[in-house]
Amino acid sequence: MPSAAATQTSPQNGVHHEPEFKFEQEAARSEPGFRVIRRNGGVTPFDPSKITVALTKAFLAVEGSTAAGSRRVHDVVEELTEQVVGALTRRGETGRLFHIEEIQDQVELALMRSEHHKVARAYVLYREERARERHADEAVTVEAAAPAGLTMTLSDGSTVPLDEKRLAVVIEEACAGLADVSAETILKETRRNLYDGIRQDELALAPILAARTLVEQEPNYSQVSARLLLDKLRREVLSFIEKRPTEATQAEMFERYPAYFKGFIEAGIEAEMLDPELARFDLDRIAAALKPERDLQFQYLGLQTLYDRYFLHKDGARYELPQAFFMRVAMGLAIREIDREARAIEFYNLISSFDFMCSTPTLFNSGTRRPQLSSCFLTTVADDLDGIFKAVKDNALLAKYSGGLGNDWTPVRGLGAHIKGTNGESQGVVPFLKVANDTAIAVNQGGKRKGAVCAYLETWHIDIEEFLDLRKNTGDDRRRTHDMNTANWVPDLFMERVEADGEWTLFSPDETPDLHDLYGVDFAKAYAAYEEKAKRGELRVYKTLRAVDLWRRMLTMLFETGHPWITFKDPCNLRSPQGHVGVVHSSNLCTEITLNTSRDEVAVCNLGSVNLAAHIGEKGLDFEKLERTVKTAMRMLDNVVDINFYTIPEARASNLRHRPVGLGLMGFQDALQKLRIAYSSDEAVEFADRSMEAISYHAISASTDLAEERGAYASFNGSLWSKGVLPIDSINRVSHARGFNEMDETITLDWETLRKRVKKAGMRNSNCMAIAPTATISNICGVSQSIEPAYQNLFVKSNMSGDFTVVNAALVRDLKARGLWDEVMVSDLKYYDGSVGQIDRIPDDLKALYATAFEMDASWLIEAASRRQKWLDQAQSLNLYLANPSGKKLDALYRLAWRKGLKTTYYLRASAATSVEKSTLKGTDGKLNAVSVEPTVYASAPKACAIDDPECEACQ
Known part of the structure; x- marks a missing residue:
């Protein structure tokens, strides 16, 4: 690869030497299993020492010969070399082939x-x-042609002539029907990476990498890349199934898919x-x-994610194609239906169209x-x-099969609390949290995802101050949980004391056991009584402090470490339909689930999300299609x-008794952009209201339909549902307890008729939404995540499947329509970290429509x-974004x-701590400069999850 030799003028002859940027051929160690294809087509072992030489010469070129013996330069070069090698080999693939340009990209x-x-x-x-010199040396009309007589090495070591014609057909097929993409360009770049004896898997990868380099210039190349990956997958799958090397084009799969x-x-x-019961379906009808045409709708990130983590495989070989994957999931969900073939086909059509997507555990395990x-x-x-x-x-048992956990501690x-059995003093909750943290890391769901757990603690607990420090990087590491998420479970009384600048008292729960189960007015009365007992000296362990001081410390830790998140106990309980049979003591890993728990009941929730963007038509939100989608999804x-496989009896008993589900949504920002509505606007808030009202209405109606067909859930009697109190009605319970209400209560649908149906027929599910x-299923469907505003319009997304250039295709289409999409615009987007606000060429209406998360006032997110929330019987994972945060803004x-x-x-994201890297990323995706966004949420702390970190995908 090129290296920067010193630019020097020789004192002997006065000749100026240009920098010599190339790898020397010194003998040095090679990185086992990795090879480099050079521009002349030759293949050599990957030699990290040449990177060291290249970097040293680069520093010499700028700093002169005095840098040669510098310890600083030596250390810097050594560190940079490790970074480059790590970036190239980090996915752990053996035998990977790098192009010389890819290594150069990583050095840069x-x-x-x-x-x-x-x-x-x-x-x-x-x-x-x-590059200009090489281009000038080429003939002006050079055709993209591979060297004559190239061979390909098969998996058994034998060689066959490289099928140039098939390569061209596959690339042409991948580009078919897509605007502004060039099969010729991809073919030319692919041929540049070929060499005699190239392995079959390397040949399959070459056009994919060639197409990926073009994504930032034209987003449709992401779809081209996915289709090229599909060809690689077909070869792998068909060879496994037919037990012989075989391949097929997409056109051929129309006939071959059923067999x-x-x-x-x-x-x-x-x-x-797979469950043997699947073989008892009418497979001819199912097949x-x-x-097969739905295989073509993937973006590259979506298909690569499925390829790496979802498709079934044995001994490293995948044998599941996308439509088989979706049908396997559908069959698993229909396995107990009466006409299970019809229901399986109905479910398949819904998820394979991306109108709705099941959560990750369902996709992993359905039909198995x-x-x-x-x-x-x-x-x-x-x-x-x-x-x-x-x-x-x-x-551990729940995490083993992809469950995300929320623990109420x-x-x-x-x-300092008394332990009767030993007559000693308790060490508090923190040491046990450390054990739970390490367990989550040890149980990594078979390598698919790391175990993930969130610990919740109420604000009155005597250990709350230590709890706030759990994610700090300083202090006694035995009292830190660097991998566990944490959340404050905040009662309304604390917020009232904060607003009144009053005192707050901390207690140990062994002396105040009823506070755990109380909320609203009852909690306030009991809490005041315990404060009086403390003042009289009747409690052993307590501490009084200023409420505002604790609140400020909570916000400070939230900013500095990203934890604990802030969640509110009273509205979760006051609006819970199930208050008659228990108490909501915490939320889950991602703060959207609010279900009762106790020593005898482990709450379980089953999730799936409507793709809101897929329900926007020419006239706006398609309510009829949305109704059909929600009914089938429920x-x-x-x-x-x-159907569920329960790993512990407490989860099974709870889930069968209450039958809660959580229907959500994704693609909210995509839907807004289709409607030409800016996120920071009254129109967006109104759309959030109307769209959620429709989803809520149809979800409750569908659950009532199921109750009529299958019976109401066991604990229905006595619930808010049974009293005709729907989510919109339960707002009054919070208003009564607080003495104020700032929630909008406007309705547009016929809720009275539905209310009567619910009281008469019952509900099949205690909770619906x-x-x-x-985080992952939105990638699969190629839409924006959940209810999130766009993080950036151009960035590099990193997850367990690699690095992916992501470009807002809608923005590109709008810029093209106005003649503004060119290399200068790409460069400007990179320079401004994927934001449009500071690019003068972009019209104001597009700046408003494509404003990113940090370009909008966070109050708009809360208002939406x-x-x-007024329509939800549970909650929502709501990230908040603050540019230039301050204590006053957080408060x-x-x-x-x-x-x-x-x-x-959920997470607080602060732009001041967001890491943005500008670089060439041809080896990743981009041709020129790209923006790599590490979604760090806070200063001086580990990388957070939720944007696309696999550690935080346990919910979806």
Whole structure:
């Protein structure tokens, strides 16, 4: 790869030497299994020492010969070399082939990241000059042709002539029907990476990498890349099923899909992965319903994510194609239906069209022998060693099959509390949280995802101050939980004391046991009584402090460490339909689930999300289509309850008794952009209201339909539902307890008729709605995440599947329509970190429409969330974004969230701490400069999840 040799003038002859940017051929160690294809087509072992030489010469070029013996330069070069090698080999693939340009890209990236801008600039200028020279040396009308007589090496080591014609057909097929993409360009770039004896898997990868480099210039290349990946997948799958090397074009799959599908079912059962019951379906009828053309709708990130983490495989070989995947999920969900073929086809059509998508655990496990399909589990930890370690064991069992966990730790006595059995003093809740943290890391769901858990503690607990420090990077590491999420469970009385600048008292729950189960007015009375007891000296462990001081510390820790999140106990309970049979003691991993827990009941929720963008038509939101989608989706979610594989009996008992589900949404910002509505506007708030009202109405109606067909859930009698109190009605319960209401209560649909139906027929599900983050399933569907505003319009997304350039295709289309999309615009977007606000060429209406999260006032997010919350019987994962945050802004924002009736909040994202890297990323995706956004939420702390970190995808 190129290196920067010193630009020097020889004192002997006065000749000026241009920088010599190329790898020397010194003998050095090679990185095992990795190889480099050079521009002349030759293949050599990957040699990290050449990167060291290249970087050293780059520094010499800028700093002169005195840098040669510099310890600083030596250390910097060594560190940069490690970064480059790590970036190239981090996915752990053996035998990977790198193009010389890919290595150069990573060297340039490392220089830019480490802020050696002068060295990087010299490096960039040299590369551009050499590229011009190479281009000038080529004939003007050179045809893109591979060297004659190339061969390809098969998996068994034999060689065959490289099928140039098929390569061209596959690329042409991938580009078919897509605007502004060029098969010729991809083919030319692909041929540049070919060499004699190229392995078959490398040949399959070459056109994918070629197409990916063009994504930032034209977003449709993402779809081209996905189709090229599909060809690689087809070869892998068909070879496994047919037990011989075989391949097929997309056109050929229209005929081959049915036969393949039956072979897939047989192979999955033989591999002891699929439920043998699937073979008893009418497979001819099922296979005839498959729609092979839907394989073509993926964006690259979506299909690559499925390829890496979802498709079934054995011994490293995948044997599941996309439509087989969706049908397998659908069959698993329909397995107990009467006409299960008809229902399977109905479910398949819904998810394969991306109108609705099941949550990740359902996609992982539906139709398998261990169908753990539920997303979230909530537990309450008992105040004894048996209870504590049972909770830790339960966490492990629930996480094993992809469950995300929320633990209520409030009952565990605090630091200094008396232990009767040993006559000693308690060490508090923190040491046990450390054990739970390490368990979550140890149980990583078979390598698919890391275990993920969130610990909740009420604000009156004596250990709350230590709890706030759990994610700090300083202090006693034995009292830190660097991997566990944490959340404050805040009663209204605390917020009232904050607003009144009053005192707040902390207690140990062994002395105040009833506070855990109380809320609203009852909590306030009991709490005041315990404060009086403390003043009289009748309590052993307590502490009084200023409420505002604790509140400020909560906000400070939230900003500095990203935790604990702030969630509100009273609205979660006052508006809960199930207050007659228990108490909501916490939320879940992603703060959208609000279900009862106790020592005997582990709450379970089954999630799925409507793709709101897919329900926008020429006349706006298509209410009829939305009704059809919601009705089918609710049936699928209800089926999960009965089909589900429960790892602990407390979860099974709870789920069968209450049958809660959580229907959510994704693609909210995409829907706004289709409607030409800016996120920061009254129109967007109104759309949030109307769209959620429609989803809520149809979800409740569908649950009532199911109750008429299958019967109401067991604990229906006595619930708010049974009293005709719907989510919109339960706002009054909060207003009464607080003495004020700042939530909008406007309705547009016929709720009175539905209210009467619910009281008469009952509900099949105790809870119907919850808006989850959809971190992964939104990628699969190629839409914006959940209710999130756009993070950036151009960035590089990193997850377990690699690095992916993401460009807002809608913005590109609008800029093209106005003649503004060119390389200069791409460069400007990179320079401004994917934001449009500071680019003068972009008209104001587009700046408003495509404003990113940090370009809008966070109060708009809360207002829209408040409008949704009035229709939800559970909660929503709501991230809040603040540009240039301050204590005053944080205080105002979270007080507003409380006053507006939100049940929970999720991550706080502060732009001041967001890491943005500008670099060439040809080796990743981009041709020129790109923006790599590491979604760090806070200063001086580990990377947070939720934007697209696999650690935080347990909900979806």
